[in-house]
Amino acid sequence: xxxxxxxxxxxxxxxxxxxxSRGMRLVRAYMRNRMALFGLLLMLVVLFLAVFxxxxxxxxxxxxxxxxxxxxxxPPGTESMAGFTxxxxxxxxxxxxxxxxxxxxxISLTVAVVSALVAxxxxxxxxxxxxxxxxxxxxxIMRIVDLQMSFPSILVALILLAVLGRGVDKTIIAxxxxxxAYYARTxxxxxxxEREKEYIEAASCMRLGAWRIMTRHLLPNCLPPLMVVVTVQxxxxxxxxATLSFLGIxxxxxxxxxxxxxxSGYAHLLTGTYWISIFPGIALLIAIFAINxxxxxxxxxxxxxxxx
Amino acid sequence: xxxxxxxxxxxxxxxxxGEAPVSAALLDVENLCTSFFTEDGEVRSVDxxxxxxxRGEVLGLxxxxxxxxxxxxxxxxxxxxxxxxxxxxSIRLDGEELVGAPEHAxxxxxxxxxxxxxxxxxxxxxxxxxxxxxxxxxxxxxEFIDSATAHRRALAALTDVGIPSxxxxxxxxxxxxxxxxxxxxAIAAALLPGPQLLIxxxxxxxxDVTIQSQILHLLQNLVAARGLALIMISHDLSxxxxxxxxxxxxxxxxxxxxxPVQQILSRPAHPYTRGLIHSAPVMSEPGTPLPQIRxxxxxxxxxxxxxxxxxxxxxxxxxxxxxxxxxxxHIGHAVRxxxxxxxxxxxxxxx
Amino acid sequence: xxxxxxxxxxxxxxxxxxxxxxxxxxxxxxxxxILRRLGVAIQDYRLVAVHDINLQIxPGEMVGLxxxxxxxxxxxxxxxxxxxxxxxxxxxxxxxxxxxxxTRMPARERLKIQMVxxxxxxxxxxxxxxxxxxxxxxxYHGLWTRTEAAQRVADLLxxxxxxxxxxxxxxxxxxxxxRQRIAIAQxxxxxxxxxVCDEPVAALDVSIQAQVLNLLMELRQRRNLxxxxxxxxxxxxxxxxxxxxxxxxxxxxxxxxxxxxxxxxQHPYTRALLGEILRIDGGRRQFTPIQxxxxxxxxxxxxxxxxxxxxxASAICxxxxxxxxxxxxxxxxxxxxxx
Numbered sequence: 001x002x003x004x005x006x007x008x009x010x011x012x013x014x015x016x017x018x019x020x021s022r023g024m025r026l027v028r029a030y031m032r033n034r035m036a037l038f039g040l041l042l043m044l045v046v047l048f049l050a051v052f053x054x055x056x057x058x059x060x061x062x063x064x065x066x067x068x069x070x071x072x073x074x075p076p077g078t079e080s081m082a083g084f085t086x087x088x089x090x091x092x093x094x095x096x097x098x099x100x101x102x103x104x105x106x107i108s109l110t111v112a113v114v115s116a117l118v119a120x121x122x123x124x125x126x127x128x129x130x131x132x133x134x135x136x137x138x139x140x141i142m143r144i145v146d147l148q149m150s151f152p153s154i155l156v157a158l159i160l161l162a163v164l165g166r167g168v169d170k171t172i173i174a175x176x177x178x179x180x181a182y183y184a185r186t187x188x189x190x191x192x193x194e195r196e197k198e199y200i201e202a203a204s205c206m207r208l209g210a211w212r213i214m215t216r217h218l219l220p221n222c223l224p225p226l227m228v229v230v231t232v233q234x235x236x237x238x239x240x241x242a243t244l245s246f247l248g249i250x251x252x253x254x255x256x257x258x259x260x261x262x263x264s265g266y267a268h269l270l271t272g273t274y275w276i277s278i279f280p281g282i283a284l285l286i287a288i289f290a291i292n293x294x295x296x297x298x299x300x301x302x303x304x305x306x307x308x
Numbered sequence: 309x310x311x312x313x314x315x316x317x318x319x320x321x322x323x324x325x326g327e328a329p330v331s332a333a334l335l336d337v338e339n340l341c342t343s344f345f346t347e348d349g350e351v352r353s354v355d356x357x358x359x360x361x362x363r364g365e366v367l368g369l370x371x372x373x374x375x376x377x378x379x380x381x382x383x384x385x386x387x388x389x390x391x392x393x394x395x396x397x398s399i400r401l402d403g404e405e406l407v408g409a410p411e412h413a414x415x416x417x418x419x420x421x422x423x424x425x426x427x428x429x430x431x432x433x434x435x436x437x438x439x440x441x442x443x444x445x446x447x448x449x450x451e452f453i454d455s456a457t458a459h460r461r462a463l464a465a466l467t468d469v470g471i472p473s474x475x476x477x478x479x480x481x482x483x484x485x486x487x488x489x490x491x492x493x494a495i496a497a498a499l500l501p502g503p504q505l506l507i508x509x510x511x512x513x514x515x516d517v518t519i520q521s522q523i524l525h526l527l528q529n530l531v532a533a534r535g536l537a538l539i540m541i542s543h544d545l546s547x548x549x550x551x552x553x554x555x556x557x558x559x560x561x562x563x564x565x566x567x568p569v570q571q572i573l574s575r576p577a578h579p580y581t582r583g584l585i586h587s588a589p590v591m592s593e594p595g596t597p598l599p600q601i602r603x604x605x606x607x608x609x610x611x612x613x614x615x616x617x618x619x620x621x622x623x624x625x626x627x628x629x630x631x632x633x634x635x636x637x638h639i640g641h642a643v644r645x646x647x648x649x650x651x652x653x654x655x656x657x658x659x
Numbered sequence: 660x661x662x663x664x665x666x667x668x669x670x671x672x673x674x675x676x677x678x679x680x681x682x683x684x685x686x687x688x689x690x691x692x693i694l695r696r697l698g699v700a701i702q703d704y705r706l707v708a709v710h711d712i713n714l715q716i717x718p719g720e721m722v723g724l725x726x727x728x729x730x731x732x733x734x735x736x737x738x739x740x741x742x743x744x745x746x747x748x749x750x751x752x753x754x755x756x757x758x759x760x761x762t763r764m765p766a767r768e769r770l771k772i773q774m775v776x777x778x779x780x781x782x783x784x785x786x787x788x789x790x791x792x793x794x795x796x797x798x799y800h801g802l803w804t805r806t807e808a809a810q811r812v813a814d815l816l817x818x819x820x821x822x823x824x825x826x827x828x829x830x831x832x833x834x835x836x837x838r839q840r841i842a843i844a845q846x847x848x849x850x851x852x853x854x855v856c857d858e859p860v861a862a863l864d865v866s867i868q869a870q871v872l873n874l875l876m877e878l879r880q881r882r883n884l885x886x887x888x889x890x891x892x893x894x895x896x897x898x899x900x901x902x903x904x905x906x907x908x909x910x911x912x913x914x915x916x917x918x919x920x921x922x923x924x925q926h927p928y929t930r931a932l933l934g935e936i937l938r939i940d941g942g943r944r945q946f947t948p949i950q951x952x953x954x955x956x957x958x959x960x961x962x963x964x965x966x967x968x969x970x971x972a973s974a975i976c977x978x979x980x981x982x983x984x985x986x987x988x989x990x991x992x993x994x995x996x997x998x
Binding site for chain 3: 525528
């Protein structure tokens with residue numbers, strides 16, 4: 001045994017490469033699951049189609065100049081006046097269903113993602129504040145959250161849109177109002193646990209301002225469960241928006257979403273022109289399914305990892 | 309080397325005169341290897357451990373994080389679940405082979421022959437069940453007795469471990485008791501079916517010093533009264549020093565030194581054991597720098613070839629690139645080192 | 660309060676706790692209040708974590724705070740560091756009030772008191788690089804400029820015995836002992852005078868504990884730090900501290916020089932604690948543990964809190980709590996039958 005040596009060690013043993021970061025491990029674990037990969041792939045395809053719709057779609061269905069009433073209610077596979085094939089048929093106004101789906105996905109996804117992000121911001125701020133302040137602030141915010149969540153989302157959205165009218169921005173407002181409470185509650189639960197941890201006390205010891213501690217220390221560590229909520233909520237928002245459009249409120253006819261497409265073909269379902277409703281319906285199903293798959297696996301993966 | 313499960317062996321060696329065979333040790337572990345197959349590779353937590361335990365003997369298993377001592381305890385109980393697996397070696401309890409034994413055979417053994425208590429007594433006690441349910445359930449799972457008898461025995465067991473007003477406590481829940489009392493109940497639950505061997509994995513680490521003393525006192529009494537064999541797993545040499553007959557020091561999945569406790573503590577041969585003893589604050593003059601072992605225990609993933617302690621050892625040489633075997637220094641005192649200390653250690657400073 | 664600090668002008672006492680008390684109580688909510696009006700017996704939740712603590716620490720001194728769980732030492736440590744507000748009393752740093760309940764000191768001055776926590780896994784933000792964590796406080800308060808931060812971080816890492824090239828790594832890429840060193844570096848980054856260490860080595864491997872204790876002793880010497888060292892391990896405290904305060908159920912029951920407390924403990928609880936210490940060379944022992952359980956702070960015994968377990972208890976012990984009385988030689992005991 002060496003003589004009394006109190007010299008601190010010079011360097012840690014050998015230049016071992018650092019273990020992979022948490023993010024890398026997560027990605028690797030995700031890739032290992034076939035179902036999860038499939039879901040991710042599907043979601044990426046949907047995203048791709050939605051983003052590049054104007055370039056992929058053979059026709060812009062909202063450009064009235066491109067439409068021709070002669071093409072109305074043509075079955076799938078018919079040739080159009082302009083020369084391309086209506087792969088999935090046309091609707092009552094002569095619009096190509098395939099193009100309609102692509103543009104519809106675009107609108108649906110945009111509305112869903114934007115509303116989810118805005119709800120995330122508002123919900124996180126309120127949830128974090130509630131967790132950090134505790135006491136009356138917490139009680140007040142949580143009661144509002146409870147109130148919000150006790151109303152069925154459809155009802156709230158309906159009433160709001162009845163008051164606000166139709167439009168993309170108004171739909172987003174309605175969706176945000178319906179969603180923010182989930183984010184607030186989730187982040188508050190996370191934050192209440194993290195708040196007691198010693199690294200937050202260390203930050204308080206450094207006398208950093210409350211806002212800085214909340215955003216730079218608390219928030220990043222509360223993100224994992226939020227990621228799951230965001231993904232699930234996007235799917236939920238798509239479905240909610242489709243419902244609202246189906247009912248004839250929310251998005252205007254000039255920017256129809258999948259819901260509106262389904263609605264427009266609803267009356268014709270039993271008379272043989274099934275393609276107007278069915279195909280947008282299937283597209284909607286696939287989009288929501290893909291996002292839910294991804295969200296599910298994300299949740300499973302993040303759960304055991306949450307225990308540090 | 310291994311007997312078929314269920315068939316006990318009369319002995320594993322004969323005495324020199326060829327007379328009636330001497331009875332085998334209670335527990336005979338030979339070259340046990342337990343690995344965990346994780347996404348980062350195979351982690352060999354226990355890497356060739358052999359030990360013997362006689363009836364009524366107390367063995368202290370000492371080690372730090374990454375030494376494999378807890379995995380050793382779980383391996384003995386057959387509680388290693390996927391992705392872990394006992395990959396080699398044999399464990400013989402009274403001649404009966406445990407490695408590879410089917411789960412129903414292990415269930416017959418766990419309880420009546422083998423018991424285990426953990427650092428957190430809530431690992432033994434279901435927090436949503438009453439104490440009496442946990443105790444009686446254990447008993448009735450192993451023996452054909454009626455619930456009244458089981459209840460009586462459970463009550464007796466609680467009294468044995470020193471729980472005041474046991475009848476009242478039986479009806480209560482684990483969360484209504486303090487940590488020390490919960491550990492006593494866990495001990496009662498483990499000893500109720502009357503095992504021959506108890507494995508205690510850091511039972512007092514989470515307890516206060518005064519309660520720790522009580523629990524160790526209790527274990528000491530139980531061992532004496534029942535002829536119980538005890539494997540005491542701990543990171544604390546002083547806990548082991550106060551209770552054990554023999555000590556085995558583990559480092560990086562292997563036993564590096566083993567022998568009678570007094571021998572090991574007064575003449576530690578392995579540099580690691582010596583370093584552990586000397587770095588304890590009681591051993592130095594207050595205010596002076598403590599003798600320390602440099603570096604840190606190797607992670608189970610990145611173990612060096614050869615002697616695992618070599619990077620931290622002042623006596624390391626080129627021969628330490630190959631793994632030394634566990635060799636006997638004196639009778640019963642074995643050490644795994646190319647350069648063991650042969651002299652007695654520095655005496656500790658009087659309190 | 661003790662020989663060390665008697666006669667010292669107020670501003671030279673590095674850290675003073677005066678009549679510090681902390682009570683956690685939960686006022687009954689409106690349902691409970693209604694039930695109470697109706698005659699249902701609702702118990703008030705009232706936990707006296709810390710009661711009337713008086714302690715003065717001289718500059719450069721290392722005082723140990725020892726006790727078992729529930730004695731309030733962690734709470735007291737946090738009150739001393741300014742993380743929790745005391746319900747009564749005050750904490751003074753060089754004569755100026757710094758406790759969270761009533762300080763008027765600007766944040767930058769309060770940086771002089773820092774804390775090192777027990778669990779190295781939890782005391783570093785897992786999502787930030789260690790270099791950023793160490794530099795954050797100093798940069799935020801303007802003690803370092805951004806340009807010099809990298810160099811200062813490297814210097815600190817070397818000072819605590821780590822490789823300065825690892826500043827860009829994340830906490831989970833270090834071992835427990837290394838993380839504790841990083842936590843110490845973080846505390847030192849703002850040049851504190853007072854360091855409160857809450858069980859800094861309890862969560863570390865035995866072979867690493869000596870390393871970190873040596874580091875703390877060396878740093879204290881080099882930087883002339885004043886320390887409040889909280890631990891449950893009397894052996895460690897005796898080794899590193901100048902004086903020891905023994906706590907039981909929220910009160911200090913004995914305050915004595917560390918070297919002599921092992922031989923001459925006056926309070927029965929301290930004696931019992933010393934008796935419980937297991938020695939490596941003590942051999943097989945006959946345990947003589949103290950009977951009884953630690954009482955719950957929610958329901959403390961009357962009079963002297965230790966009397967149900969005390970071999971010397973008498974009638975007065977059950978009725979009257981003994982005050983902490985200073986004796987000669989810098990000793991103080993709270994007992995009706997000391998010695």
